[in-house]
């Protein structure tokens with residue numbers, strides 16, 4: 539196992555947040571599960587020999603990688619608690635190797651495929667990271683990933699003038715970064731998904747338990763007002779709703 543210390547404050551905060559709620563991640567991550575199911579359809583039929591998974595978390599997507607015949611799988615995550623939860627839940631194949639640490643700072647071996655489900659929105663500089671990934675992907679290799687688009691939680695952010703703690707790039711912005719990093723877009727999918735919650739408080743708790751609560755909620759009074767306004771504006775007979783924009787990419791390394 540490789541264990542690397544994280545260096546900057548933002549990634550430390552992300553690590554702390556995910557570690558704090560790691561034990562309840564699977565219960566609340568219905569969206570990430572859905573994304574893992576969809577991203578699995580992007581795994582090429584001619585199985586790559588060596589795979590690197592970035593931000594594997596509790597293994598929601600890793601389980602798909604374990605079901606294919608490969609020689610080596612590197613499993614990375616910044617949070618050791620998320621990895622521990624994966625280890626208690628899944629039987630890790632003997633050819634897997636855990637790499638704990640900030641993927642934006644780690645050095646990786648050459649692989650045939652890199653995968654990342656619902657991870658890159660947490661990165662400081664995804665463009666730079668894609669370039670680095672390109673250099674550790676073998677010729678004809680690929681990168682498959684999913685992330686959240688800017689329409690995710692747009693209602694909540696608008697109503698509360700909140701900032702997303704995650705980086706929500708549009709599909710066009712991702713396409714540009716992909717091109718600049720030396721990849722060619724192979725497949726792309728975009729989905730909008732609506733989730734219902736008993737009330738706004740339940741929605742905010744869900745975000746908190748996923749380490750994704752919006753920032754700049756300065757006072758309790760503001761929070762109470764936001765909950766009231768959101769309950770009024772987005773309540774249906776199924777509860778309050780929130781929309782997420784889900785983006786899926788499969789890209790090939792340029793020759």
Ligand SMILES: C[S@@+](CC[C@H](N)C(=O)[O-])C[C@H]1O[C@@H](n2cnc3c(N)ncnc32)[C@H](O)[C@@H]1O
Nearest residue numbers: 556570593594595598615616617640641655660
């Ligand atoms: C939304 S979870 C997704 C986990 C998993 N891929 C899944 O499908 O459920 C995001 C994961 O990315 C990890 N993460 C965030 N920033 C990271 C970084 N810079 N390097 C490595 N992992 C990171 C978090 O610890 C967390 O496990």
